[in-house]
Amino acid sequence: MIRTVVLMAAMTALFMGLGALLGGATGAVIALAIAGAMNLFAFWNSDKAVLRMTGARPVDARSALDLVRLxxxxxxxxxxxxxxxxxxxxxxxxxxxxxxxxxxxxxxVTTGLMQALSREELAGVIAHELAHIRHRDTLTMTVTATMAGAISMLANFALFFGGNDRERPGGVIGTIALMILAPLAAGLVQMAISRSREYEADRIGAEICGQPLWLAQALQKIEALARRVVNPAAERNPAMAHLFIINPLNGQGADNLFATHPSTANRVAALMQMAGREPVAAPALRSGIPRAGQRRGAAPWR
Incomplete structure (x- = not known):
């Protein structure tokens, strides 16, 4: 909760600064009002907004029994x-x-994930996401995505509606600076989510599912396939990239200053070390859950 409050305060200050650059003191006040409304919205409804932006549809035991049961x-x-x-x-x-x-x-989860992974690998991925939920990372991650999207919106507004106003504070130079700094700010906002949380979620997720190698194998498959397949929703809303288990944007590199995820190779190495150091018996998942791609009457994941 403290982390989320600090993030909201920092984002509000950044939003006010951009507003001041666009419209002086009046712009800062307007930006403060917008940021306050965005903070309230982000806290209570950002999860719904993110799900809408990704085109996610809800499923239940009637429409996706095996996935829901898992x-x-x-x-x-x-x-x-x-x-x-x-x-x-x-x-x-x-x-x-x-x-x-x-x-x-x-x-x-994406349909591509369910088609590409085995039942055990899918269990590792879901366990990783449950680890984020248990440690309440999801609140900070979702608020970050919402506020970063708002900053991008403000930058676009400046680009299309404020670029020719020489009387505006900062003038043309201010507009150019905003165009440069806004994407940079979006990257820094994504970095507000510590990459160490991914390592921790990997560790806790491995403990939840009982087998670190399940998640390690899943990460390797996802990394290899995600680079070759475009995720249209993520490309339209890059501020959401840090939400996913693997960066959904094409061209993701290894660990660097602006990476939203740790290197997959490093994560896999940590999981394999965990498996070697703490061997555990694989727990039995509920019976009747087929491996991805197998059919039992209707399609198992739909």
Missing amino acids: VQDLSDRAGLPHPAVYVIETAQPNAFATGRSPSHAAVA
């Missing part, structure tokens, strides 16, 4: 309330969790 099984293992389950229609394998608290959380 999420509920792992939630029970983690000692969490059952989150809502969503599916995103995209060929890129990926997943994310969202929500302001464990009792108001959701897990979203």
Whole structure:
């Protein structure tokens, strides 16, 4: 909660600064009012906004019995309330969790993920997302995505409506500076989510599902496939990239200053070290959950 409050305060200050650059003192006041409204919206409704932006659709036991059962099984293992389950229609394998608290959380997976992974690998991915929920990372992650999107909106507004106003504070130079700094600010906002949280979610997720290698194998598959498949929703809203288990944007590199995720190779190495150091017996998942791609009457994941 403290982390979220600090993030909201920093984002409000940044929003006011951009507003002042656009419209002086009046612009700063207007930006403060907008930022206040955005903060309230982000806290209570940002999860719904993110799910809409990704095109996620809710599923239940009637429409996706096996997937919902798997999420509920792992939630029970983690000692969490059952989150809502969503599916995103995209060929890129990926997943994310969202929500302001464990009792108001959701897990979203792509159709590409369900087609590419085995049952065990999918369990590792879902366990990772449940780890984010248990540690309440999802609130900060979702608020970040919402506020970063607002900054991008303000930058676009300046580009299209303020570029020729020489009387505006900063003039043309201010507009150019805004065009340069706004994308940079969006990158820094994404970095407000510590990459160490991904390592921690990997570790806790491995403990939840009982097998670190399940998640390690899933990460390797997702990394290889995600680079070759475009995620249209993520490309339209790059501020959401840090929500996903693997960066959904093309061209993601290894660890660097502006990376939203740790290197996948480093994450896999940590999981393999964990498996070697702490060997555990694989827990039995609920019977009747087929491996991805197998059919049992109707399609298992739809």
